[in-house]
Amino acid sequence: MLLTTWGSTGDIAPYTGVAAALTAAGHQVTVVVSSRYTNRFTMHAAHVHALPTEKQEDVLLARKRAHPRLWQHIPTTAAPVLLRTSAEADLILANPLMHPLCAVIGEGLNVPSVGVYTIALGMILPRLAAGHAANGYALADKAAKLALSHMFAPAVRYLRHSLGLPLRRTETLLRTLRDQQICYGMSEALIPAGFPHTTTGHWTPCRPDGWQPGRRLLDFLERGPAPVYFGFGSMYRTDTAKLNQIIEETVRILGVRAVIQAGWGGLHAETDDILTIGECPHDWLFPRMRAAVHHAGVGTVHASLSAGIPTLPVPVMLDQPYWAGRLHTLGLTPAVIPARHLTAERLEHSLSRLLHQDMYTERILKFRDRAQKQDGTGNLLTEINRYL
Template identity: 35%
Template sequence: MPNELGPESLGVGARSRKVLLAACGTRGDVQPFLALAVALRRHGHQPLLAAPSSYASDATAYGVDFASIDDGPTRVLAETATRRIIDKGLMGVRGKIAAARTVTRLKHLMIAPLRDVAAIAHDHADLAAVVHSAAFPAQHVADMLDVPAVVVALQPGWIATDAFPCQLMPLPPMPRLLNRSTYALVTAAQRSREVERWRTTELGLAPRRYGARRWLRDPEGRRRPVLQSFSRHVTPIDPAWGDAVRTTGFWYLPARPDWTPPRELTRFLDEGPPPVYIGFGSMTGTRARRNHALVTEAIRLTGVRAVVATGWGGIGAATRDSAPRSPNILTIEQVPHDWLFPRTAAVVHHGGPGTVGAALAAGRPQVLCPHMGDQTHWAARMRALGVAPAPLTARTLTAPDLAEAISTAVTDRHLKHRAHDIARLVRAEDGVNQAVNSLLTHIPPHSPLTPL
């Protein structure tokens, strides 16, 4: 992983590109774009990160230009209905109906941040490209500017293929000839009357000629470039995608220059053997207190030391009614994974791609407790790679099962050796620099350029 923030040479005759990076969502959605911005800046280009205001301090710390956008879609995670979906997944008819309603709400809430991105683009007429996630349709802003849009796939499953089914949702085994049909989910997610109305009435653009089914095509029907920010060593890719789809490797963010670990954390790490990390990231749910008790009991059963991250509330903090505080447990809100994970014995987490990438780079065995969506895919891949025991579904998680999985992760030599082997592979990819190089090949010579 890169550790330097200094500029690198652009080469003879090269010019600096000004690139708009549009990111909306949780830390797992935004941090890869910050990593890309840091890499672009290191190569002498001018990234502008448009993201929710809560990430402004991170951008400032890395010297990245920042513009704030609305955070409406993320606020849905705090609502009770969404928390129940996280708890229960898509179980039963009611679960599927609730999920569909949440998706509809998200499409409405997407308009405000898209308006903000368009306004930011109006203020920066010299932009050479717009880079955005597959889940955040800022390609319309690129169409407004008549510059390339580069799509970032943070998870596998966005690009249709006959080789394997869509990875964004857990699916039962099926014949290969049905694989491509499973990507109908992606097409449905991209279909939004609200976004189409915003495109035509507010941006003044013609309706999309190929409709939502061809969301990876520009207005002229050409394929939009896609950067997949994960490793080909970890999840399958299809060579038939061709040059338009580049699987670069994970995008790692350098250590934040102004961050120092809290004293209680360094003291806890110094007081004994490496602890186990346990955290469920941005997963909220309605069972925070239950999860706290479950995790505490699992730690007691195994006898390990543990750093427990409450994150967005997926694991509750201790309360007055909780059992007396254990000296083997340190509870924190969050901490940079790249700093903490190499200092642990194993990593227990929900299966978000960012956490998966950080645990792989650290070379630590993992225990995965997937809650929803593509987390099931990452959990299965970690098991298949030999760096994790069988995954534990979050909604049926028990303390004895978690304790057994943790014990396996910290004692199984095969898991440790495989984790070290995979770490060498994913670190060697240098994914974020590969992404910069690929991105620049998709900005044609006639795009706005600013001399160095």
Template identity: 30%
Template sequence: MRIQIVTVGTTGSVAPYTGLAHRLAAEGHDVEIATHARFATMVSCCGLRMRPMEADPFEALITAHTRRGEARGRRPDVPLKTLRSLRQAGEQAALALVDGILTAVDPKADLVLLSTLAAPIGSVVARHHRIPTMGAFLQPDVPSRDFSPCSMAWRPPGPANRLRARIANTAFDALYGPAVRAVHGRLGLAPRSSRRLRTERERGNWPIWHGYSPSVLPRPADWRPGSEVAGYWWAHECPHWQPPDLLADFLAAGPPPVLVGFGSMMPGDPERLGRLAAGALRRAKLRGIVQSGWAGLDVIDDDIITVGAVPHSWLMPRTSVVVHHAGAGTTAAGLRAGVPAVPVPVMTDQPWWAARLVGLGVSVRALPYAELTEIRLADALTAATQSEALRRNAAAVARELAREDGAGAVADALARRA
């Protein structure tokens, strides 16, 4: 089967699909990933074909979200101007994807798998070419009473969660409204609204496979048919990768250090964040590794080093605690490594995943980025490194994940479709 995976966003929105694609290729499928050109090395290292999309609007969108988070930290009533700016940034990001997805979708594909952010546009293009599609999402999308939508704060089970999810989906569809109208116009199709397209997908039981673990978030009993939880899709890694000498020597020179990284997040003042992290590590008397990430963090100290991109599956198991932004991919990698977490959520679904880490007993509490201080981070690090319960819980979750095969679940589902 000729399969194309279309995904857009940040590193965490692309890396898991390299593992899924590699597994599908191993099953004999002809697989291609369509995503932003900046991820060409990540995809090609796996031996996969890639169709690059030049437009990459997410750096500006992340900056807008980060500013909103900082504003909320200073005052709870975010100014209307800031909210309008954020909405406009989301609409512009979606519009910027139209041309890329229009040209990226392969008319000869037998099946197109779409990520959450690619689905509203990609489903229209694939339908125009009469290609079947399937959702391949990294976050829960279908309303349920079991939990609130991941774009809102975590809530315990209750009927209001379904209403919250419908509100969240309506807001998401509104952001994609201009882009969906544009793609219909470009294809010469009668316009359909984003909301109508979602309704059609839901009524038709459009298949969605969610790439996270049922051990972390079980499949709700009230989900419609066609919505399934596969298990995590782990990023495929270059077989020839070797750690830099500085990193290998640092790890060998002392006890497991703390890892501090914010991935694709771009805090307003990376120098301040670097100083804060270094100060917290010194207060807690801990060694640390800081990942530079998109923010460009750069910390140099006697017991702290800074590194660039390093595979999470290699580095995290060699650490004692991971401080991260609680993005879906980084959260998964930390759970797989079996180490406690100190989540510092910045935006969107990150507070929701941070709450799951607390609920799973692998984190004492979340520290929202807007409220982060040196003392609070130092106290959280001390609590995390001294808690035997956190280590036991983290190890137990890691054992559960090791027994799962998320990519294999999708491969099996496709084999049944054939």
């Protein structure tokens, strides 16, 4: 079976857990992923193939705004690799950014293709999706697919031509993904009533093989009370110097300690009460934190809630405002502070409430108990067996 994913570190991580679960269940798994992340899958798959997308990723990281054609380069680069590696697959599993390509390949090879999503596409339009649960989401889903269609059109045309499938005058994701089966790896407890999809539960990432916490981090944790986590993951469209200053000022005023995860944005501050770290598995780190301030990426949201720690979302883009809004609607956080509106005063005020009002911790612990009733990868395996 073929499993393919592309995206940031947070986008990739849950699929390490999926690959490990599939392999443990006796499936022979081939993974196709960006060359940046192949080492994360080597212990969990029979074969790992690299997507040669590192050059495009470097360009995207270096730019605040990328030309639409640059985004087209990712699927057009991935398409030949996926076509070659799918030849012997009896099932193709694909994340949202690879699913349109795999849907076409599945059609051409007569192989089932199943989407394995950690977000629903409509969530990238949170204001529309947050309307009436069913109608608002349906509109957001259609709008998102239409907006993303241009990104995939050249690659989809290439695949249809290569597979001898009829070419279409217009190719939208509404048509490409029609009738495709999708499994959603998110906690049912986070989803509003009326959400039109069934969820399996969150897919917990595997730790990198041989990972151990660094001595500096261990020493810092042992020296004093539990710190507050600050991290914005793979978000690079942020004012790093401003964020560093806001974090330092907030830590000083509130008299707390902090661990900052540098992420793609390169956050960094060092004082007696602040330590900056690189990559660190959240399932190890978060239970050692007092609270978490983060960008509300879906993986980080699930990790902080699974650890049972109070969470303050500072969303930047895409689906992050959706998840931040869900945390607030569920009463799990006192506020949502969009990154563009973040100030030391706002952060200090909201973080102080989070740390000193016990009701947030109590609610999160109750939420954790409910969410843990879903076995994410176990439920996914049950769904996958239906397609084999």
